[in-house]
Amino acid sequence: MTYQKQIGNEGESIAADFLRQNGFHLLEQNFTSRYGEIDLVAIQSNCVVFVEVKTRTTQTFGMPEDSITPVKLERVQNAGLMWLQEHPEAPGDWRIDVIAILMDSKRHVQDIKHFVNVQL
Numbered sequence: 001m002t003y004q005k006q007i008g009n010e011g012e013s014i015a016a017d018f019l020r021q022n023g024f025h026l027l028e029q030n031f032t033s034r035y036g037e038i039d040l041v042a043i044q045s046n047c048v049v050f051v052e053v054k055t056r057t058t059q060t061f062g063m064p065e066d067s068i069t070p071v072k073l074e075r076v077q078n079a080g081l082m083w084l085q086e087h088p089e090a091p092g093d094w095r096i097d098v099i100a101i102l103m104d105s106k107r108h109v110q111d112i113k114h115f116v117n118v119q120l
Helices: 003-021 070-086
Strands: 025-033 036-044 047-056 094-103 109-115
Touching: 003 025, 003 036, 003 047, 003 094, 003 109, 025 070, 036 070, 047 070, 070 094
Parallel strands: 047 094
Antiparallel strands: 025 036, 036 047, 094 109
């Protein structure tokens, strides 16, 4: 497994714990469709939340949230619509959130930012 994949997996685990601590119920992790992957699928207040997690261990290339592009959001949206088709029992309301995690070189969390209802 590559270093980036390890960091990504750790970030997703941290994000999942963060969401649970903030009242979210996790439904799925790493949902894959032909449009791409959704890191986390959760529910909060009768709303399905598709969560993109970005984790970095350095700010050399900017903050983690800086890597969220309109193209990436469109892929998450399309994958989310596919997820909703496969889960007709799910609430009709949905949104896309981004969780940005910055860790130090020893993989200790330095900062977590939760961006709610990120738009294209």
